[in-house]
Amino acid sequence: MFEIATMLAALAAQAPATPATAKIVLYRNSTVIGAAIACPIRYQGREVVELARGRFAEWHVAPGRYTLGNKSKTVDVTVGPGETQYVRCTIKAGFLAGGSNLKVVDQQTFAEHQADYKQKEVNPEFLSTQASATAVGQ
Secondary structure, eight states: HHHHHHHHHHHHHHHOOOOTTTTEEEEEEOOTTTTTTTTTEEEEEEEEEOOOTTEEEEEEEESSEEEEEOOOOOOEEEEEEOOOEEEEEEOOOOOSOOEEEEEEEOOHHHHTGGGGGGOOOOHHHHHHHSSOOOOOOO
């Protein structure tokens, strides 16, 4: 059963965006640094997804530019029609509380440990308030 779920998650991550849409894959490494700290990722002040260690989510969007952020950092992501971009959340160690970093990476970087990641759905409350994702400047 676990192998089937792993294979389905891998296939979903490899499924391309359609020509009219784009996809942003948001993920967090499986490292133990900051294991107890979640990585919430927001767009326009609303939480798209909160990632625990070793999780990823796929967000289907309209082509365009998106500024994603959390308490520590922001990152601009530009996706064209049919494209997929990858954003990695890395937790940094800290004295009382760790911080997080968001970075756009390539597909190969995601694929290196993709088999270790489990898929998580984008926040349903976010999706219900977003009839369709509107990119900055559109």
